[in-house]
Amino acid sequence: MAQAQALATNPTSNITPDKVREGIDLEINGRQFRHTGDADMPLLWYLRDVLRLTGTKYSSDHGLGGADLVLVNNKAVSAITLPVHELADKKVTTVEGLAADDGKLHPLQQAFVDENAIGCGYCTPGWLIAGVDLLNRHPQPSDNDIEQLPNLCRCGCQTRVRRAIKRAAAAISGGHA
Numbered sequence: 001m002a003q004a005q006a007l008a009t010n011p012t013s014n015i016t017p018d019k020v021r022e023g024i025d026l027e028i029n030g031r032q033f034r035h036t037g038d039a040d041m042p043l044l045w046y047l048r049d050v051l052r053l054t055g056t057k058y059s060s061d062h063g064l065g066g067a068d069l070v071l072v073n074n075k076a077v078s079a080i081t082l083p084v085h086e087l088a089d090k091k092v093t094t095v096e097g098l099a100a101d102d103g104k105l106h107p108l109q110q111a112f113v114d115e116n117a118i119g120c121g122y123c124t125p126g127w128l129i130a131g132v133d134l135l136n137r138h139p140q141p142s143d144n145d146i147e148q149l150p151n152l153c154r155c156g157c158q159t160r161v162r163r164a165i166k167r168a169a170a171a172i173s174g175g176h177a
């Protein structure tokens with residue numbers, strides 16, 4: 001009788017909280033996430049379908065074309081080939097995380113705007129990630145360095161992309177962009 005009265009006044013009193021679900025802790029664009037689903041899920045689908053970070057694009061099942069690149073510990077990596085379980089304790093940066101917290105574009109993003117290096121835009125996030133990785137490795141990249149990037153552009157923006165990467169290199173080094 002007493003229990004029935006308690007339930008009537010507090011219907012949640014007999015609910016036992018679930019244990020905290022185990023999962024994979026991820027750091028993406030400086031924020032912490034816990035993935036409790038399929039550990040083999042490719043990062044690309046976690047970003048796009050779970051977090052709704054849709055900047056990173058599908059290129060192919062093997063990442064050819066470069067539209068699915070993200071930075072993992074500051075190195076460009078294909079997100080379709082990377083299962084989430086390999087990302088514990090690593091830092092992921094997507095195109096959404098390139099700008100500063102105050103919204104100021106990364107110098108390479110600004111250079112893409114200034115050089116009008118964006119056609120349909122599908123390939124652009126991948127170029128930006130590959131370009132940031134390249135500029136980290138080669139602050140003054142040569143034409144050949146840029147041509148070695150795996151990215152493809154069906155809109156024919158390669159020449160303007162090359163100019164944008166060089167403009168960003170100049171801006172980052174303090175020269176006139």
Ligand code: FES
Pocket residue numbers: 118119120121122123124152153154155156157
């Ligand atoms: S801008 Fe359209 S595919 Fe590159």
